[in-house]
Amino acid sequence: MGLFILGITGASGSIYAARLLQHLKTNGHTVHVVLTEMGHKVCAYEGFAKLEEEADKSFDNHDFFAPMASGSHRHDGMVIIPCSMGALAKIAHGIGDTLLTRAADVCIKERRKLIIVPRETPMSALHLANQKTIWDLGATIIPANPSFYQKPKTIEDLVDTVLARILDHLGVEHEVGKRWRET
Numbered sequence: 001m002g003l004f005i006l007g008i009t010g011a012s013g014s015i016y017a018a019r020l021l022q023h024l025k026t027n028g029h030t031v032h033v034v035l036t037e038m039g040h041k042v043c044a045y046e047g048f049a050k051l052e053e054e055a056d057k058s059f060d061n062h063d064f065f066a067p068m069a070s071g072s073h074r075h076d077g078m079v080i081i082p083c084s085m086g087a088l089a090k091i092a093h094g095i096g097d098t099l100l101t102r103a104a105d106v107c108i109k110e111r112r113k114l115i116i117v118p119r120e121t122p123m124s125a126l127h128l129a130n131q132k133t134i135w136d137l138g139a140t141i142i143p144a145n146p147s148f149y150q151k152p153k154t155i156e157d158l159v160d161t162v163l164a165r166i167l168d169h170l171g172v173e174h175e176v177g178k179r180w181r182e183t
């Protein structure tokens with residue numbers, strides 16, 4: 001079983017974080033979370049207040065003494081979900097002034113798995129350039145863009161079309177959603 005870090009920012013889409021956390025926990029993985037201040041507020045606003053209570057550990061976004069702030073801390077991947085354009089910009093430019101952006105910066109320097117799930121629309125040239133920078137640094141960008149070819153019936157089904165891609169890239173076995181043309 002793996003140890004995964006979830007970073008949750010103040011972009012819309014806390015249901016993505018909630019379902020990823022729930023999936024990893026029910027499948028026996030260890031999950032450490034860090035929410036930004038706006039992450040807490042938007043999660044509460046969207047109906048997922050205190051979602052961090054489901055995690056094994058939750059860290060304050062200014063706790064630079066947390067394990068994830070250090071390159072010596074071993075884990076199996078970090079997902080920033082949903083990722084605001086502000087956090088994206090900081091990560092693209094190595095600004096580790098919060099635990100979340102520091103932990104992402106550590107993933108990049110240690111060449112650990114980092115998955116960014118950006119959420120904004122439309123995107124400016126700056127947003128796109130920052131994503132390209134992060135991709136060039138080795139991170140994977142999985143936008144919060146659900147797909148429809150599996151004919152999702154509920155919001156959860158729709159969210160799970162993105163979740164399935166994230167779990168694939170984390171290397172986590174799962175049964176979330178159907179695979180294209182597999183029975």
Ligand SMILES: Cc1cc2nc3c(=O)[nH]c(=O)nc-3n(C[C@H](O)[C@H](O)[C@H](O)COP(=O)(O)O)c2cc1C
Pocket residue numbers: 008009010011012036037038039042045083084085086087119120121
């Ligand atoms: C309800 C709500 C929804 C928001 N949705 C987004 C969004 O989808 N993408 C985004 O980049 N910012 C969004 N924002 C703005 C961010 O919360 C804001 O830029 C904040 O500074 C992000 O800080 P953080 O990266 O530290 O969480 C939203 C704000 C609110 C109140």
